[in-house]
Amino acid sequence: MDHIFDCGQCFRWTKETDGTYTGVAHQRVVNVGLTVQEHESGLLTIKNCTNAEFQDIWEDYFDLKRDYGEIKRKLSIKDPIMAEAIGYGSGIRILKQDKWETLISFIISQNNNIPRIKGCIESLCTNFGDEMTTFKGKTYFTFPSFDRLAALEDGDLDCCKLGYRAGYILKTAKAVAEDGGRALEATETQSPEEAFAYLTGLSGVGPKVANCILLFSMSKYDAFPIDVWVKRVMNRLYNIDEKDQKSMEAFASDHFSPWSGMAQQYLFYYITKKGISLK
DNA sequence: GGCCAGGGGATTA
DNA sequence: TAATCCCATGGC
Numbered sequence: 001m002d003h004i005f006d007c008g009q010c011f012r013w014t015k016e017t018d019g020t021y022t023g024v025a026h027q028r029v030v031n032v033g034l035t036v037q038e039h040e041s042g043l044l045t046i047k048n049c050t051n052a053e054f055q056d057i058w059e060d061y062f063d064l065k066r067d068y069g070e071i072k073r074k075l076s077i078k079d080p081i082m083a084e085a086i087g088y089g090s091g092i093r094i095l096k097q098d099k100w101e102t103l104i105s106f107i108i109s110q111n112n113n114i115p116r117i118k119g120c121i122e123s124l125c126t127n128f129g130d131e132m133t134t135f136k137g138k139t140y141f142t143f144p145s146f147d148r149l150a151a152l153e154d155g156d157l158d159c160c161k162l163g164y165r166a167g168y169i170l171k172t173a174k175a176v177a178e179d180g181g182r183a184l185e186a187t188e189t190q191s192p193e194e195a196f197a198y199l200t201g202l203s204g205v206g207p208k209v210a211n212c213i214l215l216f217s218m219s220k221y222d223a224f225p226i227d228v229w230v231k232r233v234m235n236r237l238y239n240i241d242e243k244d245q246k247s248m249e250a251f252a253s254d255h256f257s258p259w260s261g262m263a264q265q266y267l268f269y270y271i272t273k274k275g276i277s278l279k
Numbered sequence: 280g281g282c283c284a285g286g287g288g289a290t291t292a
Numbered sequence: 293t294a295a296t297c298c299c300a301t302g303g304c
Binding site for chain 3: 111112113115116119120161162163164165166
């Protein structure tokens with residue numbers, strides 16, 4: 001679970017003192033714990049969740065139907081470097097998150113760091129989301145809808161300390177709300193190229209942010225987001241020029257497709273957590 | 280006090 | 293097309 005929740009794909013899960021994680025997604029609060037038993041695979045426990053909610057939401061959210069062992073084998077074969085990275089973040093699963101929330105979250109992520117991103121999103125939710133429930137003594141709020149944010153004006157988001165990203169969020173919220181979110185939802189069945197084109201047409205969404213949204217909310221597992229960390233790790237591990245993004249994309253396509261996004265997460269986790277030498 | 284953070288948009292060249 | 297600058301914010 002540490003690998004899943006601390007690999008930079010999500011920002012609303014927090015670790016409890018007992019090692020379990022509590023988080024919000026799809027208007028629900030749940031607490032998840034994993035018990036690893038001897039001679040058994042792990043037993044996942046989801047609290048504050050009905051059977052119907054598990055089938056409607058969490059089974060897909062945690063991507064539980066997918067065989068990650070098979071994907072890891074395919075990525076590892078003939079690539080000892082990737083095998084090493086996978087060994088380090090072996091528990092990673094790509095969550096299938098809400099499109100709208102992921103869109104705004106990764107606009108916030110630009111030129112920012114993860115602790116601050118979490119703080120900004122938390123502030124956005126407590127200020128503009130709806131109070132949902134109290135769990136383990138903490139009050140939880142929904143992620144604000146696009147209609148809610150689209151109704152705001154310049155300056156209304158100042159309390160969230162979003163900096164220059166506030167303007168992007170207002171423009172994007174208005175654009176998404178324009179057709180009731182239909183264009184955003186339609187990406188579900190579009191090709192990665194079509195969905196990428198739509199996303200990069202939104203304010204504050206460039207190639208990197210668009211690829212994160214494709215990967216973390218739209219099941220486009222061949223998307224390969226390139227940020228400063230990925231540039232570093234591609235340079236250190238595969239000896240690619242750090243400013244040559246085209247070569248990085250080509251390398252990912254050649255070596256990791258159709259699971260480039262999974263590979264990217266293993267590399268990201270490897271360099272940000274293990275902290276392999278940067279110089 | 281300068282550098283950095285899961286970059287993008289606008290302006291130059 | 294490709295490089296460069298600017299953009300708020302806060303931790304270090």
